[in-house]
Amino acid sequence: MADHRIIAAGLTRQKYRGLVYGIAGLAILGLLAGFVLDQHFAGTIIYLLGAWTAGGIAVLAPMLSEATLQDERDWELHNRASGILIGVTMLIGLSMLPALYVLDAGSYIEITGTVSGVIFTLSALFLLYGVCLGIAKRRI
Structure with a gap:
């Protein structure tokens, strides 16, 4: 071979x-x-x-490549950045989304198509993260 x-x-x-x-x-x-x-x-x-x-x-x-193009420093940086991204997105989502739905139900604001798209995208991101985390856990 x-x-x-x-x-x-x-x-x-x-x-x-x-x-x-x-x-x-x-x-x-x-x-x-x-x-x-x-x-x-x-x-x-x-x-x-x-x-x-x-x-x-x-x-x-x-x-x-036989050369070391990525090492543990790169993986550690990647893991930290991914954790920060998910944490910040979760903090913003959990602090704002329930309030938006309550204000929409009270007719104070209207959740537009754009906002619904953002909510859908963030939800899909978290679901995909959960699936990837499950795959990573099974492989370790």
């Missing part, structure tokens, strides 16, 4: 990060340029190609 690690030979941690962030940055610029130039479809295609390419490199390069 062939060793696929030679594909990423010579890839350093700095080149890896520069490549992933560079492609992602170009993808975002392509999306913005498409918006500014009224070429929404072309901008979207550029963005999607760049995002999938950067994501693919971010996932596959550490598996295919």
Whole structure:
């Protein structure tokens, strides 16, 4: 069986990060340029190609390279950032959503489609987090 690690030979941690962030940055610029130039479809295609390419490199390069592209510091930082994101979102959601529903029921405010979309998105985020946490627990 062939060793696929030679594909990423010579890839350093700095080149890896520069490549992933560079492609992602170009993808975002392509999306913005498409918006500014009224070429929404072309901008979207550029963005999607760049995002999938950067994501693919971010996932596959550490598996295919002999160099250490990610270590425990990266995982610790990722875990801390994820925990802070979920905690802040939970704090804002739990402190505001019940009040919004009570005010809506009393006809003081109206929950618009946009607000309903945000509530749905946050709910989906927490459900997905719970599923991912369950998968992670089973794998450990």
